[in-house]
Amino acid sequence: xxxxxxxxxxxxxxxxxxxxxxxxxxxxxxxxxxxxxxxxxxxxxxxxxxxxxxxxxxxxxxxxxxxxxxxxxxxxxxxxxxxxxxxxxxxxxxxxxxxxxxxxxxxxxxxxxxxxxxxxxxxxxxxxxxxxxxxxxxxxxxxxxxxxxxxxxxxxxxxxxxxxxxxxxxxxxxxxxxxxxxxxxxxxxxxxxxxxxxxxxxxxxxx
Amino acid sequence: xxxxxxxxxxxxxxxxxxxxxxxxxxxxxxxxxxxxxxxxxxxxxxxxxxxxxxxxxxxxxxxxxxxxxxxxxxxxxxxxxxxxxxxxxxxxxxxxxxxxxxxxxxxxxxxxxxxxxxxxxxxxxxxxxxxxxxxxxxxxxxxxxxxxxxxxxxxxxxxxxxxxxxxxxxxxxxxxxxxxxxxxxxxxxxxxxxxxxxxxxxxxxxxxxxxxxxxxxxxxxxxxxxxxxxxxxxxxxxxxxxxxxxxxxxxxxxxxxxxxxxxxxxx
Numbered sequence: 001x002x003x004x005x006x007x008x009x010x011x012x013x014x015x016x017x018x019x020x021x022x023x024x025x026x027x028x029x030x031x032x033x034x035x036x037x038x039x040x041x042x043x044x045x046x047x048x049x050x051x052x053x054x055x056x057x058x059x060x061x062x063x064x065x066x067x068x069x070x071x072x073x074x075x076x077x078x079x080x081x082x083x084x085x086x087x088x089x090x091x092x093x094x095x096x097x098x099x100x101x102x103x104x105x106x107x108x109x110x111x112x113x114x115x116x117x118x119x120x121x122x123x124x125x126x127x128x129x130x131x132x133x134x135x136x137x138x139x140x141x142x143x144x145x146x147x148x149x150x151x152x153x154x155x156x157x158x159x160x161x162x163x164x165x166x167x168x169x170x171x172x173x174x175x176x177x178x179x180x181x182x183x184x185x186x187x188x189x190x191x192x193x194x195x196x197x198x199x200x201x202x203x204x205x206x207x
Numbered sequence: 208x209x210x211x212x213x214x215x216x217x218x219x220x221x222x223x224x225x226x227x228x229x230x231x232x233x234x235x236x237x238x239x240x241x242x243x244x245x246x247x248x249x250x251x252x253x254x255x256x257x258x259x260x261x262x263x264x265x266x267x268x269x270x271x272x273x274x275x276x277x278x279x280x281x282x283x284x285x286x287x288x289x290x291x292x293x294x295x296x297x298x299x300x301x302x303x304x305x306x307x308x309x310x311x312x313x314x315x316x317x318x319x320x321x322x323x324x325x326x327x328x329x330x331x332x333x334x335x336x337x338x339x340x341x342x343x344x345x346x347x348x349x350x351x352x353x354x355x356x357x358x359x360x361x362x363x364x365x366x367x368x369x370x371x372x373x374x375x376x377x378x379x380x381x382x383x384x385x386x387x388x389x390x391x392x393x394x395x396x397x398x399x400x401x402x403x404x405x406x407x408x409x410x411x412x413x414x415x416x417x418x419x420x421x422x423x424x425x426x427x428x429x430x431x432x433x434x435x436x437x438x439x440x441x442x443x444x445x446x447x448x449x450x451x452x453x454x455x456x457x458x459x460x461x462x463x464x465x466x467x468x469x470x471x472x473x474x
Contacts, residue, residue, distance in 0.1 A: 030284050037280045045275035059276055066283045067290075148266050167267035173232075192228045199263045 014039075018082055025073045033073075037066050040083060043169065044090055050164040051094050052101070053110060053153045061097050065090045080178060087171075087179045091161065098157050110153065151201035159194040166191055219246075220253070227257050231264055367414070369457045372432060377409045377462030383432050384460055388413070391425065409462040416453045429458070 018039065024032035044065055049058035068089050076085050101107060152160050165171045165179070176191075177184045226243050229235050235243065247254045374380035417425050 030287050033287070034280045034284045037283060041275045041279050042272070045279070046273055049273055050270070055273070059279065062275065062279060063283050063286065066280075067286060070283075070287055144266065145270050148270060163267060167264050168270055170268070188228070195228065195260060195263060198267070199259055202263060202266070203259065 033070050050168055053149050065093045084178050147205055151198055155197055162191050163194045223253050227260050367455045367457050372460045380432050380460055381411055387428050411460045413458045416455050418453050422454050
């Protein structure tokens with residue numbers, strides 16, 4: 001059998017399993033919810049981590065998202081994909097959490113910590129462990145992922161979320177427009193602006 | 208060649224740049240794609256911009272995927288169970304623990320005391336403290352233990368509380384008591400039985416059955432006649448206005464001089 005056909009069959013099987021679990025969850029079955037959660041927790045956790053830039057906060061927020069999903073699962077009628085519905089909850093919860101953390105100066109403190117690290121590469125054990133710690137090499141050796149995350153943290157939440165959903169997690173424009181309740185044209189223009197902003201931030205860091 | 212440098216080519220420059228994102232997302236038609244690719248080969252400025260955008264997207268897509276903590280689903284399920292429990296116990300869930308425990312203990316105490324009073328109405332805590340039991344002797348002098356309970360004349364096993372009124376002027380007190388009881392007979396005194404044999408010129412015993420709700424009033428009236436002895440505390444305890452059942456009580460009016468006579472009665 002063709003690999004593409006197999007992959008499609010696999011997707012169908014997964015979707016059926018998911019539907020079955022959702023149906024059980026709607027009847028209040030917590031064990032089925034735990035199984036359903038295991039299917040999606042990695043994606044949601046990575047989304048929250050990229051949005052907040054902090055592992056502990058991301059874990060806490062992921063828990064809250066799934067709690068909210070369980071509370072509202074009776075309202076899920078299966079019109080959209082479960083993941084799309086789950087991401088709508090995740091987006092709402094993340095928006096609220098960002099507001100909450102911003103009121104407590106969480107992002108300002110986070111940025112100060114990152115800034116301190118960046119100014120003192122010689123005090124960074126990761127950097128010292130590297131075999132070739134020249135200033136030219138530093139942007140490559142000091143975990144490029146960290147720099148990208150720092151840039152993401154500096155972007156406004158709306159800009160950040162569209163970049164994470166599209167370019168990090170690979171959702172299509174249709175899925176994005178459903179999740180964000182925007183028309184595909186608006187999604188596209190917002191994404192282009194977001195990419196340009198990130199591009200600028202990374203260019204500034206390299207310089 | 209750098210297309211953005213010349214005014215004449217500026218529109219082309221903007222047009223190509225606006226296609227970069229669509230090109231990245233694979234949304235250009237084959238013809239548009241071919242045109243853009245051919246332009247990028249010729250224009251260094253556009254190529255740099257395109258390259259930088261492409262790298263940015265690549266960086267994002269290559270960000271490492273983090274594994275969530277292994278306990279995540281277990282924690283959520285535990286929180287869901289805890290939430291269900293909180294909903295079951297309702298508003299008490301949000302009280303501080305010491306307060307809810309205190310409230311529970313107080314409630315338990317009230318319930319057990321109420322049950323005690325209903326099941327053992329004749330029990331006295333004082334008797335526990337002083338080491339006395341429920342068999343009391345009649346009191347003649349304040350220094351002796353108070354006479355609080357006696358058996359009915361019919362020899363029934365149920366103890367009857369005895370109220371001793373020690374008075375100086377027996378004949379006057381006796382007159383007042385008789386007239387008061389006559390005025391109360393009916394709704395307030397269900398049954399009045401003077402025990403003639405024990406009546407004398409200086410002592411009188413009367414058995415009464417009083418509806419529970421009128422008992423306090425009767426006590427109040429008896430107070431006016433003469434002072435009550437130590438048994439008053441236990442007898443007052445019976446005066447619960449909620450009680451519908453009739454209360455049997457024996458009243459002893461005795462002149463102070465006839466203490467000796469009372470001692471006699473005891474036997």
